Every structure is written in structure tokens, then in C-alpha cells.
Amino acid sequence: MIRWLGAIVGFMFYRFTGAVIGFILGSLVDNLGGKKGKSFTSMFDSQPGERVTPADFELNLLSLASLVIKADGTVNQSELDYVRLYFVQAYGKERANATFKVFNEVIKKREISATNICNLLRQRTRYESRLQILHFLFSIANADGHVTESEVLEINKIAGYLGVNHRDFESIKAMFFKNPDSAYKILEIDRSATEAEIKAAYRTMAKKYHPDKLQHMDEAYQKGAEEKFRKVKEAYEQLQKERGF
Template sequence: MSGFKWIGATIGWALGGPIGAIIGLALGSAGDAFSSGKYNPFLSEGEASNRKSGGYSAEQRPQTHSGDFEVSLLILASVVIKADGVSDPRELDYVRSQFVGMYGKERANKAFKLFKEINNQTINTRQVCLQIQRMMDHPSRLQLLHFLFNIAKADGMVIDEEERQIATIAGYLNISSRDYNSIKAMFYNSSDNAYKILEITKAASADEIKQAYRRKVKKYHPDKVEHLGEEHKKGAEAKFKEVQKAYEQIQKERGL
């Protein structure tokens, strides 16, 4: 399997609409293409009709696969990295290292080559995010958000421009402010971060703390993204551990 033909076997819905245009241009710039007649990189006519009419309902939404998540991640990572007008080498290295950890060196190198071509494009963030929102399930979108914060902090801190860009992306992805602030709190140091992660205040009772923890465990459990493949399930464990850490910190502070 030469060049980027590996991607054809793993991407489903992501190659239609604005994402399809971005990936198509990136593949063309990289000097490769899908084998003629073997794989259609655009949505079928029926799927295109669903997209034009407002997309799928939550019940109809097609299952997100590893490749769909991957190309969404590549595009949004480019948006965040360029938020401050500079592509920091540490952030680029973080993207590469994460892909190596998830997919292995060979596939990661091909993905990163594609990422560099995407990074040269001007991306309509709203259009891309609206496509993702229509097609990707909520747990996978939360995982995307967590990864974007990881990228932003790869150089040591999340700067204001990056945080504003991630907040904009979260809005387009239809991620609630509560979910957004919970994930954001995982990347900052403050006295009330543990409470923010659990989506409660310091006035919460012991029972409310336990209830909040159980809700978060259910929402952020790695099994929620097991359909993306083992590589992404492992990535979700970091987010899950932050919830556990926050709960343990509050317990310790209150002597529970």
C-alpha cells in the first residue's frame, strides 16, 4: 500500500463536504491520490442530500471510525497551532509524537506528511466544525477537544489566542460551556480546578461531589470511544484519569 492509499481504508464520512475538499487538496499537493475506481473520496448522493438538508439526527448519525476522527484531528490541530500566527516546533513535535504513539511510526509519518500539507491551507473553521458536529458522536467530540488543549499546551502553556480558538471550535462543535470548562480546567493550575473538572462549586456537599464524580466517570469513560479503536481509547484514559485525580484531591482537602 503506497503513499496515502492507507487512508482510503479507514475514512468514511469525513471525506465529504469541506473536509473532503481539504483532504483532497492535501493529497494532491503531496503528489498522491486514491486509486481510480477503488474508492470514492466523496459522500454518495444519498449522504450528500442528508448533509444539505441539515445532516443526520443523533439517532441517524453514522458511526465515527478511526479515520474520520484522524482527519478531523489533523485539520483542527492545524487551526489551533496557527491561532497565534506561529507554528511552534514543540506543538508540531507533539502532534507527530501523538500519532506515533497511536498509529505506529510508519502510519504516523504518512499522517504527519498529510498534516503539513493541510497546515499550508486556509481553513474555514466553522464549515469544518459544523460537518464534524453533524457526523461525529458527542464522546468523540469531547476527545477531540481534549487533544486540542494538549497541543496548545505542548509549548508549556495555553496562550489566550489558542484558548479563544479552541473555545470557538467547541462552540461550533456544539459542546456545552460546562463540558468545555471541565476539559479546559484539566490544563490550568488554580485552587478550584478540581471542582471545575467535576462541574461543581466549592459550596457542593459531599453527596453532590460524589454524584458529580459518578456523572463524569460515566461521561468520560474510555469505553465511550472504543468504536474509534484501541489507539484512541488509550488517549481517552488521560482525560478519565484527570477526573479521578480531581475527585481524590477534593476528598483529601475535605477529609472525606
């Protein structure tokens, strides 16, 4: 019922596009009916600065994922499969299939406001959670083995809307590109950095990306945090080997 109410209200305000978005969000609310925690609609009733639940977070992430998938002008099956697997790991097969069915049906035609979604997430999620959003979006783009320039531009735009600073964006981006500067970019330092600066950078980045910072979120997010943490450690070990310390 909620999905149809959402479609009607959306049509009243934004015609066909509004109806599509309203139906999608209503469907997700129906599918999440048995989930503990706040519903998607109650998220909009919360006070600014209040954290959203993992379920609310995932609903917004779903929309951002579709923007990245469509960024290069094609809908790649491996990217869709990555999102499906992520949902299964986060919420279980039954609910993931119900949600992904709607996602898959509208991804080729849906218009989404990244600005509105990111503004909401920026107000109501921790900074480290927003860093994990970027890591997830890059993982989607990389699901076919290659992150295109258009995908990078789209994620960069999303990062700006989320209030993620440029150095943090470049750090996460470097985790998906292998080049001589990748280790330095992951640690957010220049090639001219001294041994002491490298060590200090490693301590700072290890703290920033430590999995404990996402303990409040689902296991799928925590795994992403562990991967970022591992990339930081690998970058530091690479520079240790190159510099001989």
C-alpha cells in the same frame, strides 16, 4: 492521482486556496488507500447521523489541530512533534510520516473553515468523541508547557461549533490549568457544593469520561479517554482530602 484531481476541482471553485485544500485532502486519501473502512470521500456520501470511521475522524482532526497550532501566531515545533507522535501511535510510522509531510508543508499558509469541519463532525460523531477532540486540541496547545489565551479562545470557538456545552469545555480546560478551582471545574460543580453533591458529580463525570465510551475508536483516542478519566479521579480525591470525607 486523487491529490491532483482534488487540486484541480478545488481551484475551479475556490482558486488557489481551494487548490491547496483539494491537494491536501487528495493526498490524505492516497495515503489512506490501504486502510480498512470508509474512505474520506465516501464519508460525504453517508447519511446524516452516520458515524465516521477513525480514519475519517483523524483527517478532520488534522485540520483543527493546525488552527490551534497557528492560534498564537507561531508554529511551535513541540506542538508539531506532538501531532506527529499522535499520528504514529494511531496509524503507524510510515503512514503518519506521509500524512504529516503534507500537513507540515501547508500549515503556515492554509486557510481552513472550522465551521464546515465541525458541522460535519457534529452531525456524524458521538458527543463523547467530540469531547475527546477538545482534549486532544488542549494537549497540542500544552505541548510546549503552556496554553496561551489565544489557543484557549480558538479551542473555545471550535467547541461551540462542535456543539459542546460550556461546562464540559470548562471541565476539559481545567485539566490543563492548575489553580484552586481546577478540581471543582473538572467535576463541573461550584465551590459551595456539598459532600453529597461532590460525590454525585464524581459519579456523573466518571461515567461521562469512562474509556469504554471510546472503545469504537483507535488506541490513541482511548488513551486520551483514560487520561480524562484519571483527571476526574484525581480531582475527586483532591476534594476528598480537602473536605475530609
